[in-house]
Amino acid sequence: MLCMHLHLAPAFLPFALRGGRLAVFLHGIECWKPLGPLRRRALLLAWRLVCNSQETRRRFQRSNPVLAGLPLRVCPLGIGSAQEAREGEGTEECKEPGVLLVGRMDPAERYKGHDEVLEAWVEVRARIPTAVLHVVGEGADRPRLEEKARRLGLGGSVRFHGEVADHRLESLYALCSFLALPSAGEGFGLVYLEAMRAGKACIGAQGAAEEIIEDGETGFIVPYGDVPALRERMLELLCDAELRQALGRAGRRRYERHYTEQAFARRLSRALDA
Missing domain, CATH: 3.40.50.2000 (Glycogen Phosphorylase B;)
Structure with a gap:
């Protein structure tokens, strides 16, 4: 299950607690501040964490040192039409x-x-x-x-x-x-x-x-x-x-x-x- 926004991640906690593989995509300002307990819990239980830039990763880890050790893969975005x-x-x-x-x-x-x-x-x-x-x-x-x-x-x-x-x-x-x-x-x-x-x-x-x-x-x-x-x-x-x-x-x-x-x-x- 891929959750494309951190704000929605707590809604997937029951899924993750039952052993489901939850991936969360981090985009920027929503994760550049200390996170509350539900969002921290969701990220700790996530099977995979992905973000859109090195900048997002650096600022997330700096604001949330307790989560800084979690593997966080960088995946730059793309567009098309x-x-x-x-x-x-x-x-x-x-x-x-x-x-x-x-x-x-x-x-x-x-x-x-x-x-x-x-x-x-x-x-x-x-x-x-x-x-x-x-x-x-x-x-x-x-x-x-x-x-x-x-x-x-x-x-x-x-x-x-x-x-x-x-x-x-x-x-x-x-x-x-x-x-x-x-x-x-x-x-x-x-x-x-x-x-x-x-x-x-x-x-x-x-x-x-x-x-x-x-x-x-x-x-x-x-x-x-x-x-x-x-x-x-x-x-x-x-x-x-x-x-x-x-x-x-x-x-x-x-x-x-x-x-x-x-x-x-x-x-x-x-x-x-x-």
Whole structure:
């Protein structure tokens, strides 16, 4: 029995106590804090523990030293869709330089980097007046971020799209210049895979993103919270079409080699193999 979320694991305790083979998949922030007794018990009884990244494993073990000795296999995620077959999507860009930021806007998740991107965008807009920042996602923190954009004088250069349908999101990936999500709290970061699938370079922050983005090869890694470093990398990609397109092509190749649904299924099968 595979439980794909830690929050559900206690419900499988009777199954595990009867000798059933329970596997639990850990994703990130839900296990980066000391666990309560029921969740600890479920993990101690689990036949197999799997997680999505080395970052998730490190932070789980640091927060739960009593569980640190349990074998925990790393199995990076993968994505795929019918649109995946559209080879070359993403090689065309919108005429106006556009940066895409995709992420939930929740007061408890300000680690995702929206504030830092907005602060960096002040200088980006001054240097490249036609550049547009597209922000996709919803949440209770959206009004604060919209007000911050107004206060910074960013005007129409920042567009908040809210939640969008899958086909609209794919269009935004296809038309953007690159993705920027300098988050410190991702257990993995599926949005990086979505951008790579579309042939786009990525900017991420130190953490799990380092396991997906090859710094200088498929995008850039910046120190979390370092607005000047983020600004310079965004300007570098916006000003150098040849570079960002080369990084995007390399990202697409990396996606095809490592992060398709089929690649994930093979990894998961190996991780669950007795």
